[in-house]
Amino acid sequence: MVWDQVVDYLQDPATWSGPGSIPVLLWEHIWVSVVATIVAIALVLPLALWLGHTRKGADIAGVVVNIGRAIPSFGILVLTVMLLVQWGVSVLSVWPVLVALIALAAPPVFTNTIAGVQGVSAATVEAARGMGLKESQLVGRVEVPLASPVIVEGIRIAFVQVIATATLGALVAWGGLGRLIVDGFSVQNQGKVLVGAFLVALLAVIAEVGLSIAQRASTPRGLRPRPD
Amino acid sequence: MRRVFRNWAVGAVLALAVLATACGSGDSTEGEPITVGSFNFNESTIVAEIYAQALERAGYTVERSLNLGNREVVKPALETGEIDLVPEYVGTINSFLGGSPTSDSEATWNEAKTLFEDLGVTLLAFSPAQDKNAYVVTAETASANGLTTISDLAPVAANLRFGGPPECPEREFCLLGLQTVYGLEFAEFVPLDAAGPITVAALEGGDVDLALLFSSQGVIAEKGWVVLEDDMGLQAAENLVPAIRQAVVDEYGEELTNLLDEVSQLIAQDALIEMNKRADIDGDDPAVIAGDWLDDNGYPATE
Numbered sequence: 001m002v003w004d005q006v007v008d009y010l011q012d013p014a015t016w017s018g019p020g021s022i023p024v025l026l027w028e029h030i031w032v033s034v035v036a037t038i039v040a041i042a043l044v045l046p047l048a049l050w051l052g053h054t055r056k057g058a059d060i061a062g063v064v065v066n067i068g069r070a071i072p073s074f075g076i077l078v079l080t081v082m083l084l085v086q087w088g089v090s091v092l093s094v095w096p097v098l099v100a101l102i103a104l105a106a107p108p109v110f111t112n113t114i115a116g117v118q119g120v121s122a123a124t125v126e127a128a129r130g131m132g133l134k135e136s137q138l139v140g141r142v143e144v145p146l147a148s149p150v151i152v153e154g155i156r157i158a159f160v161q162v163i164a165t166a167t168l169g170a171l172v173a174w175g176g177l178g179r180l181i182v183d184g185f186s187v188q189n190q191g192k193v194l195v196g197a198f199l200v201a202l203l204a205v206i207a208e209v210g211l212s213i214a215q216r217a218s219t220p221r222g223l224r225p226r227p228d
Numbered sequence: 229m230r231r232v233f234r235n236w237a238v239g240a241v242l243a244l245a246v247l248a249t250a251c252g253s254g255d256s257t258e259g260e261p262i263t264v265g266s267f268n269f270n271e272s273t274i275v276a277e278i279y280a281q282a283l284e285r286a287g288y289t290v291e292r293s294l295n296l297g298n299r300e301v302v303k304p305a306l307e308t309g310e311i312d313l314v315p316e317y318v319g320t321i322n323s324f325l326g327g328s329p330t331s332d333s334e335a336t337w338n339e340a341k342t343l344f345e346d347l348g349v350t351l352l353a354f355s356p357a358q359d360k361n362a363y364v365v366t367a368e369t370a371s372a373n374g375l376t377t378i379s380d381l382a383p384v385a386a387n388l389r390f391g392g393p394p395e396c397p398e399r400e401f402c403l404l405g406l407q408t409v410y411g412l413e414f415a416e417f418v419p420l421d422a423a424g425p426i427t428v429a430a431l432e433g434g435d436v437d438l439a440l441l442f443s444s445q446g447v448i449a450e451k452g453w454v455v456l457e458d459d460m461g462l463q464a465a466e467n468l469v470p471a472i473r474q475a476v477v478d479e480y481g482e483e484l485t486n487l488l489d490e491v492s493q494l495i496a497q498d499a500l501i502e503m504n505k506r507a508d509i510d511g512d513d514p515a516v517i518a519g520d521w522l523d524d525n526g527y528p529a530t531e
Contacts, residue, residue, distance in 0.1 A: 019416055081426075091429035092418070173420045173430070183419055186394035188300040 005191025009184075020179065026199065029176040032094060032169070033162045033203075036101035040158060043102070044110040052117025052147070053139050061114040068107025073165050076100040081172050097169040097176070104165055105158035112154025116147030148218045156211035163204045167196075177203070261289040262476060265311030268297050269422045270507040270514060271359060271444060271500070275315040275468060277518030282491045285522065285530050288484070294514075298395055298422065299324055307347050309473060313488075316471040318354055319464030323400050329464030333358075336465050350477060353489040354469035357500040359444040361401050361463055362455045369437055370454040377459040378410055381438070385412040391427055391436030394419040402440060405462045414438070428508075444497070446505025468495060494525050 009015055015022055051057030080096035089095060120143050128142045144151070170178030180196025183189075216224075262283060266276035273294050280290045293311050296302050303324065305311045322329040322340035329336040333354060341351040363378055370376070373384050381388070396402035397417060406412045420427040423441045431439040432451065441448055448455060470488050477485060503521060506512040523529065 020419075085429045085433070088433075090433050090435050091426055092435045173418070173426045179419070183394040186298055186300065186419075187398050 002190045002194060005189055006194055007191070009189065009191045009195055020175075020183075022180075022195075022199070025175055025177050025179050026203075029163070029166050029178075029200075029203065032097055032101065032176060033159065033166050033207075036098055036162050036166075037105045037155065037159045039098070040102045040105035041109050041155060044106045045113060048110045048113035049117060049139060049144070052114040053135070053143060055118060057114040058118065061111040065107045065111040068104070071103065073100045073104050074168050074171070076103050077168055077172055092173055094169075094174060096172060097166065097174050100168070101162045101166060105162050108157040108161070109151075109154045112157070113147070113151050116150030116154070117143050119150060120146045145220045146223065148220070149215055149223070152211065152215040152218050156208065156215060159207050159211060160204050163207055164200060167200055261291045262313060262480075263291045263293055263311045265293040265296050265302060265305060265314040267299070267302055267314075267422070268295050269424060269442070271442060271504050272315055273514040274503050274507060274517050275495070275500075276313075277515045278491060278495070278521055279313060279315065279470060279488060281515070281518055281522055282487060282527050283484075285527050286487055287530075288480075298393065300395070306349055306471060306473065309475070312476045313470055313472045316351065316469050317359060317466040318351070318469050319360070319466040320401060321351075321469075321471065322464070331461060331463075331465050333465040333467050337467065337469060344471065345474070348474050349471055350474050352470045352472060352485055353492055354467040355492040355495045357444070357468050357495045357497045358466045359442050359468065359500065360458075360466045362441045362443040362445075362448065363406075363458075364431065364439050364441045364448055364453045364455055365437060366431065367452050367454055370456075375454065375456060377457040378406070378412075378462070379459050381412055381456070382410070385414050388414055388437040389416045389418055389435070390414040390438045390440075391418040391420045391430050392440035393422040393427075396440060401463055409460055409462045442504075444500045444504050445508055446501055447508050450505070450509060468492065468500075491527070 014020070017023070048057065048061075051060065077096050077100040080099045081091065084093060084095055085091050117139075124142065124146070125138065128138050133141065166176050167178030167181060169176045170182040177196050177200045180199070181193050184192030184194075184196060264276050264280040264283075266272040276292070276294055280292055284290050293305070296305060296311070299320070302311070302314055306314055318333060318337045318340055319329040322336050322343070325340060325343035327336075327339040327343055329339070337351060337354050344351060365375055374380060375384075390403065390406075392402055396419070398404060403414075403417055406414075418430065418436050420430055420436070420439075423445060427436075427439050427441065428447055428451075430436045431441075431453070438456075441453075443455065447453075470492060472485075472488070499521065503517050506517050507514055519529065
């Protein structure tokens with residue numbers, strides 16, 4: 001039964017072209033996820049690097065990620081929609097979705113960056129200072145490369161969460177793959193819901209695998225596990 | 229020794245907790261509570277609250293499952309007994325059950341009642357109050373395109389964006405009907421919500437040119453919007469009517485159905501619009517609105 005609905009849905013030409021078609025929704029979903037993650041990184045990375053470098057941020061890091069996880073993305077979404085509509089922004093605007101997703105992506109990037117930079121051994125940092133490196137060179141040439149596996153892991157966690165959560169946008173009349181799930185559910189077309197859910201999961205897995213590879217690639221050769 | 233006892237005690241408490249929740253999740257018992265449900269828009273919740281509180285004030289035990297969703301969710305819930313009573317609309321439920329609704333309230337109600345019987349659900353007496361789908365444009369759009377009836381949309385539909393609930397494209401009284409009966413093809417259908425705040429904001433902000441709202445909503449008059457006349461009679465009669473499970477009627481009998489029928493008769497069109505306005509525009513709580521209506525119509529709270 002459900003399988004028939006899946007087949008029907010995939011065979012419908014409207015599924016593949018025009019507004020509300022999979023290519024359009026897929027594109028919306030991807031770019032919103034990418035933009036939200038990049039903006040989140042741009043917003044928190046400098047501060048996190050500084051806090052990590054000055055060894056000040058340990059407590060803040062933990063608190064931020066806990067609060068970040070506790071704040072409901074859907075709540076932020078609805079609040080932002082209401083505020084923006086009051087200020088004359090279109091109710092179909094992508095901004096509420098972006099804001100909610102940026103708020104979701106920021107904590108993991110923030111916390112992992114602090115943890116990564118602080119995890120660089122103090123002896124290494126001291127040695128670098130002893131060699132005459134300036135603070136900025138220290139951060140750029142020593143701490144960031146050594147911390148990069150952990151930092152990239154934070155980005156990976158954030159990006160995958162954002163992909164999964166961008167589906168909420170459909171609940172406030174935005175697009176993205178969540179549209180398939182919400183619209184499919186509203187007419188009990190389980191096939192459509194399944195296709196939507198599958199695509200979101202697929203995207204998340206691709207992001208996970210892709211960034212895992214990036215994580216390994218960004219690990220400086222000296223840190224990589226050596227074949228013995 | 230003490231640790232053994234403590235572990236045993238913890239285990240016993242946990243087991244009791246699990247048993248308690250299992251017992252709490254309702255099996256058939258004598259005089260079980262009546263569960264009142266509603267669709268995912270304010271008017272449905274208000275009317276559901278009217279029935280629920282009317283029953284409570286008459287001494288029945290009532291549970292609520294409000295704001296459940298659209299008919300695809302509510303109808304199965306009614307059939308399986310997850311809810312016992314929900315305020316329906318004679319035309320749409322008739323159509324949903326595969327009938328042929330018309331603008332004749334009595335005939336439409338009769339056919340729907342017969343069709344529903346096979347599913348173990350019955351319709352009680354219908355109310356004089358109706359709520360039909362309303363196709364609404366702003367005053368500016370109406371004057372710019374000379375729109376007074378839905379047929380007037382034909383020459384300009386290709387340039388217009390139409391917004392409604394996600395299930396609209398499959399509904400006979402919504403986009404499907406506009407396409408088949410009026411022959412309208414819009415530039416785009418935008419899925420919004422069920423005549424809720426998102427639809428209102430979208431029409432107001434110009435994100436859609438035509439929106440589906442409900443004829444009993446106060447926001448239409450408040451914004452000076454124009455309801456296009458249904459000149460080809462797409463919309464059938466849509467009187468409010470309580471849909472209730474036959475098993476519940478059998479259990480409680482005429483005392484219950486007479487009470488509900490009385491209440492239904494008293495719900496007037498104007499009162500419905502006024503109550504909707506309180507919820508949609510003033511932001512009042514549906515339960516409070518319902519309570520006030522009952523107070524004003526001879527069903528005071530018994531306390």
